[in-house]
Amino acid sequence: MHANKNSFIIDAKWLIPVVPEGTVLEDSSLVISNNLIIDICPHQQAHDNYPHLAIEDLTQHAVMPGLINTHGHAAMTLLRGYADDKALMEWLENYIWPIESTLVSYDFVYDGTLLAIAEMISSGTTCTADSYFFPDAVAAAFHDQKFRAQVACPVVQFPTNWANDEEEHISKAMLFYERYKQHPHIYPAIAPHAPYSVSDRGFEEIAKHSKAHNIPVHLHLHETVGELQTETGQRPLQRIYDHGLFNSLLQTVHMTQLNDAEIQLLAANQVHVAHCPDSNLKLASGFCPVDKLRHKGVNVAVGTDGAASNNNLDMLAEIRSATLLSKGVTLDPTSISAAQALSMGTINGAKLLGIEDQVGSLEIGKQADVIAIDMSSFELQPVHNPISQIVYSANGNHVSDVWINGQQLLKHRKLTQLDTTALTDKVNMWRQSIRQIST
Amino acid sequence: MHANKNSFIIDAKWLIPVVPEGTVLEDSSLVISNNLIIDICPHQQAHDNYPHLAIEDLTQHAVMPGLINTHGHAAMTLLRGYADDKALMEWLENYIWPIESTLVSYDFVYDGTLLAIAEMISSGTTCTADSYFFPDAVAAAFHDQKFRAQVACPVVQFPTNWANDEEEHISKAMLFYERYKQHPHIYPAIAPHAPYSVSDRGFEEIAKHSKAHNIPVHLHLHETVGELQTETGQRPLQRIYDHGLFNSLLQTVHMTQLNDAEIQLLAANQVHVAHCPDSNLKLASGFCPVDKLRHKGVNVAVGTDGAASNNNLDMLAEIRSATLLSKGVTLDPTSISAAQALSMGTINGAKLLGIEDQVGSLEIGKQADVIAIDMSSFELQPVHNPISQIVYSANGNHVSDVWINGQQLLKHRKLTQLDTTALTDKVNMWRQSIRQIST
Numbered sequence: 001m002h003a004n005k006n007s008f009i010i011d012a013k014w015l016i017p018v019v020p021e022g023t024v025l026e027d028s029s030l031v032i033s034n035n036l037i038i039d040i041c042p043h044q045q046a047h048d049n050y051p052h053l054a055i056e057d058l059t060q061h062a063v064m065p066g067l068i069n070t071h072g073h074a075a076m077t078l079l080r081g082y083a084d085d086k087a088l089m090e091w092l093e094n095y096i097w098p099i100e101s102t103l104v105s106y107d108f109v110y111d112g113t114l115l116a117i118a119e120m121i122s123s124g125t126t127c128t129a130d131s132y133f134f135p136d137a138v139a140a141a142f143h144d145q146k147f148r149a150q151v152a153c154p155v156v157q158f159p160t161n162w163a164n165d166e167e168e169h170i171s172k173a174m175l176f177y178e179r180y181k182q183h184p185h186i187y188p189a190i191a192p193h194a195p196y197s198v199s200d201r202g203f204e205e206i207a208k209h210s211k212a213h214n215i216p217v218h219l220h221l222h223e224t225v226g227e228l229q230t231e232t233g234q235r236p237l238q239r240i241y242d243h244g245l246f247n248s249l250l251q252t253v254h255m256t257q258l259n260d261a262e263i264q265l266l267a268a269n270q271v272h273v274a275h276c277p278d279s280n281l282k283l284a285s286g287f288c289p290v291d292k293l294r295h296k297g298v299n300v301a302v303g304t305d306g307a308a309s310n311n312n313l314d315m316l317a318e319i320r321s322a323t324l325l326s327k328g329v330t331l332d333p334t335s336i337s338a339a340q341a342l343s344m345g346t347i348n349g350a351k352l353l354g355i356e357d358q359v360g361s362l363e364i365g366k367q368a369d370v371i372a373i374d375m376s377s378f379e380l381q382p383v384h385n386p387i388s389q390i391v392y393s394a395n396g397n398h399v400s401d402v403w404i405n406g407q408q409l410l411k412h413r414k415l416t417q418l419d420t421t422a423l424t425d426k427v428n429m430w431r432q433s434i435r436q437i438s439t
Numbered sequence: 440m441h442a443n444k445n446s447f448i449i450d451a452k453w454l455i456p457v458v459p460e461g462t463v464l465e466d467s468s469l470v471i472s473n474n475l476i477i478d479i480c481p482h483q484q485a486h487d488n489y490p491h492l493a494i495e496d497l498t499q500h501a502v503m504p505g506l507i508n509t510h511g512h513a514a515m516t517l518l519r520g521y522a523d524d525k526a527l528m529e530w531l532e533n534y535i536w537p538i539e540s541t542l543v544s545y546d547f548v549y550d551g552t553l554l555a556i557a558e559m560i561s562s563g564t565t566c567t568a569d570s571y572f573f574p575d576a577v578a579a580a581f582h583d584q585k586f587r588a589q590v591a592c593p594v595v596q597f598p599t600n601w602a603n604d605e606e607e608h609i610s611k612a613m614l615f616y617e618r619y620k621q622h623p624h625i626y627p628a629i630a631p632h633a634p635y636s637v638s639d640r641g642f643e644e645i646a647k648h649s650k651a652h653n654i655p656v657h658l659h660l661h662e663t664v665g666e667l668q669t670e671t672g673q674r675p676l677q678r679i680y681d682h683g684l685f686n687s688l689l690q691t692v693h694m695t696q697l698n699d700a701e702i703q704l705l706a707a708n709q710v711h712v713a714h715c716p717d718s719n720l721k722l723a724s725g726f727c728p729v730d731k732l733r734h735k736g737v738n739v740a741v742g743t744d745g746a747a748s749n750n751n752l753d754m755l756a757e758i759r760s761a762t763l764l765s766k767g768v769t770l771d772p773t774s775i776s777a778a779q780a781l782s783m784g785t786i787n788g789a790k791l792l793g794i795e796d797q798v799g800s801l802e803i804g805k806q807a808d809v810i811a812i813d814m815s816s817f818e819l820q821p822v823h824n825p826i827s828q829i830v831y832s833a834n835g836n837h838v839s840d841v842w843i844n845g846q847q848l849l850k851h852r853k854l855t856q857l858d859t860t861a862l863t864d865k866v867n868m869w870r871q872s873i874r875q876i877s878t
Contacts, residue, residue: 283772
């Protein structure tokens with residue numbers, strides 16, 4: 001065992017592996033070598049067995065797997081707070097679409113994604129599922145910052161700044177897939193936007209490509225009641241099923257409108273659900289029946305959605321919303337325990353993305369996507385139960401240290417790699433450009 | 440104008456007075472002299488007109504009135520995370536009551552209140568409404584830390600560690616009232632716990648005292664559906680009305696179960712509502728119809744409830760929950776704008792407590808209860824709209840500086856007055872005592 005910066009010991013006060021669910025290992029260490037977790041054991045044993053390794057002393061911290069955000073549009077972070085408290089169509093037509101048609105470019109997307117990465121690292125997210133125009137710019141930002149991400153190429157049947165028609169969206173998506181399919185921490189996927197914005201032919205093409213190459217499909221589905229009113233009378237979920245898209249590669253997002261037969265269909269076909277509680281509340285979309293889905297065996301993970309409709313990427317706040325909202329809606333205070341909420345924010349996200357063999361929990365052999373939460377501040381005291389504290393009391397600002405693939409990207413709340421001055425300048429520039437369009 | 444530490448200028452990037460609602464004054468200053476706000480004007484004008492005053496340079500900050508938490512049980516912060524995800528009666532009978540009957544004492548309450556104060560100051564709350572046993576200990580902690588608070592004496596018809604029966608609770612409450620009625624920043628009140636735990640005779644006595652001395656009455660009311668099932672069949676709200684308690688001194692808490700006639704009755708009698716969205720969600724109590732109440736002219740403020748059922752005292756997170764939940768439940772994304780949520784967390788709270796002539800907004804002549812929010816971190820960037828950013832993106836950890844009555848209690852996120860080492864030791868001691876009881 002040689003001393004190198006990718007091999008080290010983390011001494012935690014509380015080690016929370018997430019698998020098995022609810023476990024808390026007190027005064028335990030995580031041993032990391034060449035980006036992998038190679039041991040989990042008591043402090044003394046780690047020091048004895050790996051005497052040459054440097055020790056990260058996090059003895060007032062809870063250490064757990066990095067959070068996995070299963071739905072976002074990172075570049076839209078530049079539009080955070082730009083237009084709130086609007087009805088959906090007013091918001092889209094008068095605020096979001098004019099910006100998207102004027103400003104959205106490779107540079108806008110790269111810089112916006114960088115801003116999202118800064119926020120995600122600072123709040124303990126180590127992996128995200130993104131879909132936005134100019135996916136090459138999205139992927140470049142994640143690659144440059146060593147951030148783990150599924151990057152899905154959007155498909156819509158109308159022209160965008162990125163592609164002229166549905167066919168071009170799909171062909172560009174396939175080129176992107178070929179380019180990134182071997183990348184170690186960027187996972188290409190395809191994101192037909194929604195049933196109302198993609199044609200039957202588009203879905204058929206996507207189903208064909210997905211099956212041929214095992215490409216994940218990321219889809220907004222049954223987000224609102226309005227979406228159920230189709231010309232044919234057929235519910236959108238049934239249409240997606242009929243196109244042969246129901247399998248474990250399908251990641252459905254929002255799902256606020258579901259009947260029992262549909263839940264059964266999801267479970268039977270191992271379709272995943274990305275639940276975005278704050279976005280659903282803020283846009284008044286309805287409530288995803290998370291409790292029912294879980295009881296029927298559907299894998300439910302959590303996403304923040306874009307910062308234009310949330311307005312932050314704080315996954316600890318989001319899993320808190322997920323458990324509180326489920327208790328409130330079901331009128332059952334035992335619905336979704338703190339430990340279950342933590343699973344939804346980590347291992348369930350890894351399952352949704354199909355990377356649960358690599359990340360999502362602290363287990364020997366997995367990649368070292370690890371975060372530490374400083375439990376010493378008064379708002380997290382006293383610590384009767386660290387899992388309760390993390391889920392119900394903490395937020396992203398309590399995350400002190402973050403490693404992705406064994407590399408430390410946040411150290412004592414400072415970003416270690418990102419050029420924060422340059423990013424601040426770019427964000428200011430985009431703020432001014434956006435202001436000029438809106439006036 | 441003499442230079443002294445109670446007279447100074449705060450230069451803000453964005454000054455948000457809250458009254459008038461939605462106003463943002465860019466590059467403006469707040470001039471404070473002898474604990475009062477004496478001027479609000481552009482930076483240069485403040486520097487010219489008050490040349491001898493020291494300047495607090497908060498030019499990447501939003502400066503606004505301190506947050507007002509209208510419902511809490513500060514001492515219960517020691518029980519944060521002690522028992523979550525339980526059904527209400529299991530939670531009370533097996534967890535909360537055994538602790539309360541064994542451990543709750545003057546010292547427990549003093550130390551627990553101190554912990555809550557540390558958290559409240561650190562997250563921008565400058566005034567709270569508290570009700571718990573040993574109100575003398577509660578008041579002593581608030582007095583010692585120069586914190587503004589309504590301290591309500593609890594009344595229940597069964598024996599507690601503090602008093603033997605309902606009559607003694609009331610007589611002790613009246614003694615407390617006499618002791619504190621002249622205090623400059625502690626406002627005595629009386630808190631009949633709930634309709635199901637106070638007798639008709641108790642309510643009559645309380646109504647009599649309240650009327651005779653203008654004492655505010657703080658009451659948990661219609662928190663759950665179960666509470667509506669009374670022996671007489673009469674709804675509890677009607678019983679409270681019949682006892683003559685409906686007037687502007689009445690602060691009703693929770694109010695998840697309300698019909699239109701009841702909302703009309705509240706409005707007609709200027710009864711206030713303290714809305715606790717996170718507690719209502721976590722305990723699965725139901726949804727307070729905030730939107731309807733506001734439209735009918737009822738003053739609705741926001742409270743966190745105790746940390747045993749929330750589990751934090753972060754008022755920025757709470758007003759965010761208030762607006763998101765209202766949008767979600769009414770299926771209307773325009774319900775409760777960011778500016779309205781900010782009013783609910785400040786001036787509406789001051790109205791509920793009857794101190795809106797002193798605090799709740801930044802206006803000339805009011806006392807200087809002021810907070811600053813550092814808007815420079817990436818998760819609050821870019822700032823298109825500072826009010827949106829504060830309500831939808833920020834949390835208590837973004838609060839950098841806090842003044843109560845012109846005295847700085849938080850400076851660059853450090854508590855200036857509280858002995859944090861001693862508090863940490865005491866919290867640890869109580870944690871161990873609680874653990875001993877529960878094992």
